Amino acid sequence: MAPKRIKHTFRLPPDLSAQLADFAGRKRIAQAVVVETALASFLSPDGSDRLEAALSRRLDRLSRQADRLAYHVEVSNEALALFIRFWLTNNAPLPDTVLAAAQAMGRERYESFIEALNRRMEFGPRLTNELSFDVPGKTESDAGSAP
Known part of the structure; x- marks a missing residue:
């Protein structure tokens, strides 16, 4: 036997009423069930603790x-x-006679660097991952010894 229910009458603003009807329609449940669940959640003493x-x-x-x-x-x-x-x-700084050739070589090297950086960002390992593998950390046995 279902517990006795008490009827309540209250008014809602039109936009809130439309939202309630829309939500209940999408979930295929009665509007009263939505209101009941929302009130139970709002009034539950542990609701604020869960939030x-x-x-x-x-x-x-x-x-x-x-x-x-x-x-x-x-x-x-x-x-x-x-x-x-x-x-x-x-x-060291370059003399003016080889500066143009060095700048051209620098542009080529920079383009190679950018390509390598792109490959590494897409597929390669990250520096922080390499640091954790390449640089050994202190272990508990090392803590008492001098560096």
Whole structure:
């Protein structure tokens, strides 16, 4: 035997009433069931706790993503700075007689670099992945020893 139901009469704005009718029609359920479910969800004491938990999980995920992004930016900046320092300390300025030929060679090398970068971005490993494999981290046994 179904529990006794109490009839309620209330008025809705036309646009909200249209949304209710549209949603109930799409789900093929009675409008009363939609209103009943919405009220139960809104009035449930743990509804706000569930919403807060869902928001907390999402914020945690966004925070981890922002941390990873910051790490990748830091690695990129350090790699670029290291390359620039190396290049500036190991390459002497060219005399004017060979400057045009060096610039032409530089353009060719730059185009090759861009092609290699495109290939690597599409198919190749990422620098951060290589760092984790190429640079050994300190293990617990290394923690007590001097570098």
